[in-house]
Amino acid sequence: YLKSKENGTNTRVKSKPQNGRAGRPEKFTFSSKPNLENIRRMQAEFTDERDWNQFHQPRNLLLALVGEVGELAELFQWRGGVAEGLPDWTESERENLAHELSDVLIYLLELAEKCHVDLPQAVLRKMVQNRRKYPASKVHGSAKKYTEYTD
Numbered sequence: 001y002l003k004s005k006e007n008g009t010n011t012r013v014k015s016k017p018q019n020g021r022a023g024r025p026e027k028f029t030f031s032s033k034p035n036l037e038n039i040r041r042m043q044a045e046f047t048d049e050r051d052w053n054q055f056h057q058p059r060n061l062l063l064a065l066v067g068e069v070g071e072l073a074e075l076f077q078w079r080g081g082v083a084e085g086l087p088d089w090t091e092s093e094r095e096n097l098a099h100e101l102s103d104v105l106i107y108l109l110e111l112a113e114k115c116h117v118d119l120p121q122a123v124l125r126k127m128v129q130n131r132r133k134y135p136a137s138k139v140h141g142s143a144k145k146y147t148e149y150t151d
């Protein structure tokens, strides 16, 4: 499973299944650091140091974001089904994926910043909405959109 180190990063260590989930893989979790505000600040410093803020208007950031989503999609293109954990991917393919996901996150956070959306708080509000729209008791095991429920 993934064990948190002092610096907030996770490291893979082997262990037997615990807590009654025998036979199922351990849940994957993120490191606790850096948080979204840390990443926002690192990217702000990166652009300031290069005098690139003049190019980073919301519309340009959106286009950059979509471009990176395209690069992310390329990694999955023509591969057919890909199982959780990407068991058939090489280390180098996994690292490319980590790069593209990071590019998407970096541009997403900067876009939110330049639009003055406090993204961590916005996510909390959206989760409340999602839970209200899709009560677990009602939709358990079904992937229908909320408009397809009749009652």
Ligand SMILES: Nc1ccn([C@H]2C[C@H](O)[C@@H](COP(=O)(O)OP(=O)(O)OP(=O)(O)O)O2)c(=O)n1
Pocket (backbone or CB within 6 Å): 047, 052, 055, 071, 102, 103, 106, 107
């Ligand atoms: N004007 C720019 C150019 C780059 N970056 C930063 C944010 C992204 O994390 C990364 C994007 O760099 P590239 O545009 O070079 O894209 P890739 O890293 O995907 O390279 P490639 O297009 O060769 O795959 O660098 C940025 O903030 N502003």
